[in-house]
Amino acid sequence: MPEFDREFHADEWSQTIVDYLADADNGTASLDDLVEHIIEQETHAVAPDREAVSYEVVHVCLPTLAENGVVEFNELTETIEYRTPSAR
Secondary structure: OOOOOHHHHHHHHHHHHHHHHHHOOOOEEEHHHHHHHHHHHOOOOOOOOHHHHHHHHHHHHHHHHHHOOOEEEEOOOOEEEEOOHHHO
């Protein structure tokens, strides 16, 4: 089984997050929906573990995207909002 490449997944999943939110009706999504979407998009023979994906999204992808003004993550409601380029 190939080793989990955290850096590769963070970059790939960050792009998936941006694409998903940009296509969402109001630019927002719940953490659960976002994690489910990432898992569905995976093309590896073995689907990633939901807990591992959630951890990676919350602790790597979302903080990086938030630092760059791309998303806003509300930890209390577990919702993510896409910040359009004009809103940054």
